[in-house]
Amino acid sequence: MRFLTRLVLPCLLLGTLLAAQESALAPAVKNRVTDASFEVVVPRADPAKDPVSYEKDLPWDLVPFNLRNDPYVSIGTAFAISKTTLVTAHHVFQSLHASRGYQTCFIRDAKQNVWEVDQILALDEQRDVIEFSVKGRTFEQWLELRPGFKDNETVFTVGNAYGEGLVIRPGELIGTIPEPLRGAWNLLKSSAGVNPGNSGGPLVDPQGRVVGVVLGKKDNICYSLPTEELKAVKPDLARFFNKVTFSFSLFPEKSSALERAYDVPLPRAYAELRKEIAIKEKAFYFKSMDGLFTSLGQELFPSSEASEEAVADIPTSGNPEVIFRDNTTKKWSFSGLEYKSNDLPKNGRISYAQANGVYLFKIRRPDGLPLGDLLTKPKVSMDLLLKGASVSRTVGGQAIRVTSFGEPYQVQPHADRFGRLWQQAIWFTAYDDGVVLTYSTLVPSGVVMAVRFINSSSLMEWLYDLPKFLDYTYVPYAGRLKDWSEFLQHRERLPAALRGMTFDFQEGKHLRFQALWAKADLGPAQMELSAKAFLILNMGFSRKGPEVLWDLRRVNIAEDEEDNYFVLLRHIHPTPAMPESDQKRWKEIARQRHPYTRRTYEEEGASRIATVHPAFLKADTPADENTDLFTVYLARVGKVEDKEMQTRIQGLLQALTRSGASPSSQVVQVQPSTPAAATR
Secondary structure, three states: OEEHHHHOOOEOOOOOOOOOOOOOOOHHHHHHHHHOEEEEEEEOOOHHHOOOEEOOOOOHHHOOHHHHOOOEEEEEEEEEOOOOOEEEEHHHHHHHHOOOOOOOOEEEOOOOOEEEEEEEEEEEOOOOEEEEEEOOOOOOOOOOEOOOOOOOOEEEEEEOHHHOOOEEEEEEEEEEEEOOOOOOOEEEEEOOOOOOOOOOOEEEOOOOOEEEEEEEEEOOEEEEEEHHHHHOOOOOEEEEEEEEEOEEOOEEEEOOOEEEEEEEEOOEEHHHHHHHHHHHHHHHHHHHHHHHHHHHHHHOOOOOHHHHHHHHOOOOOOOOEEEEEOOOOOOEEEOOOOOEEEEEOOOEEEEEEEEOOEEEEEEEOOOOOOOOHHHHOHHHHHHHHHHHOOOEEEEOOEEEEEEEOOOOOEEEEEEOOOOOEEEEEEEEEHHHOEEEEEEEEEEOOEEEEEEEEEEHHHHHHHHHHHHHHHOOEEOOEEEEHHHHHHHOOOHHHOOHHHOOOEEEEEOOOEEEEEEOOEEEEEOOOOOOOOOOOEEEEEEEEEEEOOEEEEEEEEEEEEOOOOOOEEEEEEEEOOOOOOOHHHHHHHHHHHOOOOOOOOOOEEEOOEEEEEEEOHHHOOOOOOHHHOOEEEEEEEEEEEOOOHHHHHHHHHHHHHHEEEOOOOOOOEEOOOOOOOOOOOOO
16 A cells, blocks of 8 residues: 655654754744754663564663653653643654554653643644644643744754754745645645754744744755644544555555545544554455456466466475466466575474565474474574574664564464465554554464564554465475375364375375375375375466366475476366467477377486376376376486386376366455454
């Protein structure tokens, strides 16, 4: 979600430190202005209550004394305009509306006294101002709102620059510029100095009268809302208006600029207003994102000609991938993400890659760790992730590695459009008002996780986007044969299409399984059946009339020590709209051209042989007119005599048959249901 006005006026929130400058206001005027101006602050997270663990003690002694001893964090400036009313920029509050860590804020005077925000009295999002009161405080000094302004007149910004307390800086009014959305009024431009933390402070004349409210800075120019527009804000009303565009990370299309407009009656307590804002923002976001997906109609995967190549493609990756739409060709394709891998204790391993801001992890569980613990104990899987991938917190200029986020504050189930079951878990990091949002699903070797590190105020949007992301995510089911035995004990966690899978393994004797259309009855004559032999089921897509099914496309079994393996592939008949190269490839397979000649050949230090599986062909139908072709490919390390290769592949053809069970493939919905939002 992108707010258009934010492209024009970057907010002046807090950054690093800067020394204060002297102002040229007369002492009496300066005292009056500073007495009526305040920092806007939020409580700093208490380090003693931090559930996060680190690889070493945090170096608080390297943090400046005033910061490490300040129980609050400065976020902006406010000033009094009457005995009970204060004004600041709305964007100072906006970051708090959906924050989990900062659910209220305070004003602080020069003596470090603080008062909590009480009632919100008026709010105008387009003008970027908010009026409010605080608990237990009225004001003896407040600032006069001066009507009008003159070009080149001297003005002063008053603000909490860089969190160093109130700073007053001189400048001149140098003109105006229309407000960015509709040009309904002009903003003031001045040369007075502003820095992060000045937002919401007054722009005053030499007499200390308010000429405008400081909103932002661009190219060293201060932009302020003139007092006439501050006076135009409707009392007893929170008015929200902006133009917003929407997009999704896996296709290039964006929505048009949509008007987001609603009103909330005031006055009301800030906590109540937050709840009302959350309801309305969620409704608008979900409706707008649903509209974006609906606008693509049949262009969404797996419909239309743009999806046909991806539907026909046979996924071979052993790692998670995504299905995305190319910006140039507008065709859907499987990604080829670049994964990094690190070892974990006790033969565990982690692999991870990033896909448009979402991290995809595959964790092979360490020896002795029960597979089910990776979901029933989400802290276990997250701690493994943090062992294999570096996540750090910067304190005193040092990046200190995080070793545990503790327990998640929320866990709940989720099912994607392929019938795969995921577990959502959410961790809160109070030190940066952050959230770690994860979705995890079991695989035979361990767990696959989709992870997003975000600000807590963005959680609502990602509770929509990340489940949608899973609807375009490929997950391979792979593991050692002994892993599969344990994996299938968790049938309540399995994808619907694999829940009926049968599996019977006796080390050194036999492997019998049935998964969707594939049935295998293997013995030592076909391959060495050790507990560490590796089985991978690659799920992709097939067609049944006009419907696209989430289906098994590839079965691969490899021996433990040697690179000896076989692959059973399901090829989908190309549609007429698919490229000529795919049509040609189909005919070559049907006519059993190389490598499907059932003749032994050598390549890259291995003997290889492949053929079309005759038992899968439809009777009395030419091979190239079948809707599917199934091939068997066998590889053995070194030079193996043709006679042995022929015997082995014949044994595989007999051991691999088509299941007679009714299919349980999942029909892929073009428009899956809207994700259910979680409790925040």
